[in-house]
Amino acid sequence: GAGVSQTPSNKVTEKGKYVELRCDPISGHTALYWYRQSLGQGPEFLIYFQGTGAADDSGLPNDRFFAVRPEGSVSTLKIQRTERGDSAVYLCASRRLADNEQFFGPGTRLTVL
Amino acid sequence: KNQVEQSPQSLIILEGKNCTLQCNYTVSPFSNLRWYKQDTGRGPVSLTIMTFSENTKSNGRYTATLDADTKQSSLHITASQLSDSASYICVVSAIILGEYGNKLVFGAGTILRVKS
Numbered sequence: 001g002a003g004v005s006q007t008p009s010n011k012v013t014e015k016g017k018y019v020e021l022r023c024d025p026i027s028g029h030t031a032l033y034w035y036r037q038s039l040g041q042g043p044e045f046l047i048y049f050q051g052t053g054a055a056d057d058s059g060l061p062n063d064r065f066f067a068v069r070p071e072g073s074v075s076t077l078k079i080q081r082t083e084r085g086d087s088a089v090y091l092c093a094s095r096r097l098a099d100n101e102q103f104f105g106p107g108t109r110l111t112v113l
Numbered sequence: 114k115n116q117v118e119q120s121p122q123s124l125i126i127l128e129g130k131n132c133t134l135q136c137n138y139t140v141s142p143f144s145n146l147r148w149y150k151q152d153t154g155r156g157p158v159s160l161t162i163m164t165f166s167e168n169t170k171s172n173g174r175y176t177a178t179l180d181a182d183t184k185q186s187s188l189h190i191t192a193s194q195l196s197d198s199a200s201y202i203c204v205v206s207a208i209i210l211g212e213y214g215n216k217l218v219f220g221a222g223t224i225l226r227v228k229s
Contacts, residue, residue, distance in 0.1 A: 004156070035219075042117075042202050042219030043157070056216075091156055100206070102217065104156030 002026075004105035006092050012111045013082055021077040021108045025094030032075050033102060034067055035091040043091050049075060082112045115140040117205050117220035125226045130193055134223045136186040136203030144206040148177050148188045151200045151222065160188070160201075193227045200224050 005024040013019050025032050030051055035043035045059040049069045057067075064082075069075040079086055089109050093102040117138045126132050138146070145164045149157035161170045161177040163186070169178050174191045190197055200222040207216045 040221065040224075042204075042221045044219070045217065093156070099162075101159060101162070104158070106154070106156050109154075 004092055004094055004103055006090075006105040006108050008108060009106065010109045010111075012113065014113050015082060015084060017082050017112075019079050019082060019110065021079075021090050021110070023075045023077070023092030023105060025073060025075070025092070026096075026103055027073075029094035029096060029103075030072065031095035031097075032069060033093045033095070034075070034077050035093065037089045037091055037107070039088075046077070046090075079110075082110075084112050086110060087112045115205075115207055115216075115218045117203055117218050119201075119203050119220035119223050121223060122221070123224040123226070125228060126193055128193060128195055128227050128229050131189065131191050132193060132225065134188045134190075134201050134203075134225070136188070136220055138184050138186070138203070138205045138218070138220075140184075140205040140207045140218050142208045143181065143184075144208045146177075146179055146186050146206070147204045148175070148186075149202040149204055151202055153199070157202055157204075190225075193225075195227050195229060198225060198227045 007022045032049040034046040037043045047067050048056040052072045064080045067077045089107040091107045092105045095102045120135045147162045148160045151157040160175050161172050163170050163179045165181050176189045179186045202222040203220040205218045
């Protein structure tokens with residue numbers, strides 16, 4: 001597609017459940033980022049992939065959060081034992097190498113009840 | 114600590130009026146500064162990008178300024194339209210030596226509402 005896509009657009013789950021959020025980056029972009037955005041705040045960095053490997057995962061809040069990008073394109077953010085505080089919009093972005101511009105997806109709104 | 118502060122937190126203006134949003138940052142070493150527009154329920158979209166040597170950059174009715182000495186930037190919106198209602202986020206890129214790509218530091222955003 002022309003832009004970054006994310007699925008699902010909305011996810012409602014119960015406390016303690018496991019969720020997976022998917023990101024399809026722009027074709028050819030080797031760098032991929034995950035951010036979390038709480039209401040009224042700017043995006044907060046979670047993890048950055050260069051190709052298949054996580055180059056920087058310093059933003060992951062705890063070991064319940066994990067992300068993979070096995071083939072260097074699609075990425076999945078996985079959250080185990082969800083807590084109400086995990087409720088937020090999870091944004092994915094891929095980066096254009098020529099000018100380091102990041103292009104954002106529409107986000108997945110996660111609600112943990 | 115790398116930080117980006119934006120003001121005001123929110124703003125309401127009448128259609129057709131101008132407005133200016135402010136951004137102060139303490140990010141170092143500085144690489145570039147971007148202004149993003151984020152519509153409700155959408156991801157941020159880049160409006161302008163400025164490097165250290167650029168003082169001003171325009172994109173249609175949007176004009177961004179940068180003072181790298183005082184570490185301040187502004188986004189001026191001219192002749193506002195209802196469709197300008199959105200959150201405007203200032204994002205500063207820090208050079209991380211030895212890493213492939215820069216680290217983005219986001220402000221909390223200014224929520225702009227344009228009324229008819």
